[in-house]
Amino acid sequence: MSTQTSDLLAAAAPRTVDVVRGISDDQLDLPTPCSDYVVRDLLNHLFQVVVNFQELAEKRQVEWAEKPDYLGEGWRDRFEVETGRLIAAWSDPSTVEGMSPRMPMPQTAIGGMALLDLTVHGWDLAVATGQPYHPASEVVAELRDLVEQLGPTARKMGVFADPAPTPTQTPTDLAHLLTQTGRTPTWPQTP
Numbered sequence: 001m002s003t004q005t006s007d008l009l010a011a012a013a014p015r016t017v018d019v020v021r022g023i024s025d026d027q028l029d030l031p032t033p034c035s036d037y038v039v040r041d042l043l044n045h046l047f048q049v050v051v052n053f054q055e056l057a058e059k060r061q062v063e064w065a066e067k068p069d070y071l072g073e074g075w076r077d078r079f080e081v082e083t084g085r086l087i088a089a090w091s092d093p094s095t096v097e098g099m100s101p102r103m104p105m106p107q108t109a110i111g112g113m114a115l116l117d118l119t120v121h122g123w124d125l126a127v128a129t130g131q132p133y134h135p136a137s138e139v140v141a142e143l144r145d146l147v148e149q150l151g152p153t154a155r156k157m158g159v160f161a162d163p164a165p166t167p168t169q170t171p172t173d174l175a176h177l178l179t180q181t182g183r184t185p186t187w188p189q190t191p
Contacts, residue, residue: 005111006091011136012115013083016046016122020079022131028071032128033187034121039128044068046121047075050082053114057089059101086114112146119143120181123174127187140173147180155182 028040047070052062100110126133154160161182175185
């Protein structure tokens with residue numbers, strides 16, 4: 001059994017898992033495009049997203065710790081396991097039905113938020129640690145629509161920064177998505 005959400009998560013997850021596996025311990029204190037996070041902080045945030053959105057698929061309450069620590073022994077393997085659980089959690093058609101009892105939006109948007117974090121933070125971690133990152137085109141297309149819907153509210157809540165300038169060359173779909181979430185696709189820029 002699967003849903004569009006679980007299929008998209010399944011397309012996105014391996015690319016981000018590969019990036020996470022490629023992060024060395026000596027890169028954990030590097031800066032990221034998320035100015036409030038170094039690599040370690042962003043990994044912990046993404047881990048928390050992957051774990052908590054499993055519960056949100058089941059329409060259960062979650063706890064958002066301010067400074068979670070998931071980076072104990074074997075964290076790279078555990079991240080892969082947890083992303084598999086995330087995909088499985090969203091594969092039941094009942095997970096995408098109706099409104100979220102925890103947030104005032106459709107469950108499909110909640111699943112989309114998990115996909116957005118998995119994809120955009122995968123890019124953040126990749127560029128911060130010098131790794132390639134090429135998300136699936138169907139994932140980027142889905143996320144462009146989601147960001148258009150959620151963008152204004154996300155900016156008011158401080159989840160997204162204001163849109164960044166679009167690169168002067170013809171922007172890719174990924175570059176457009178990144179600018180709409182307040183990222184500079186050419187990060188890091190030299191002065």
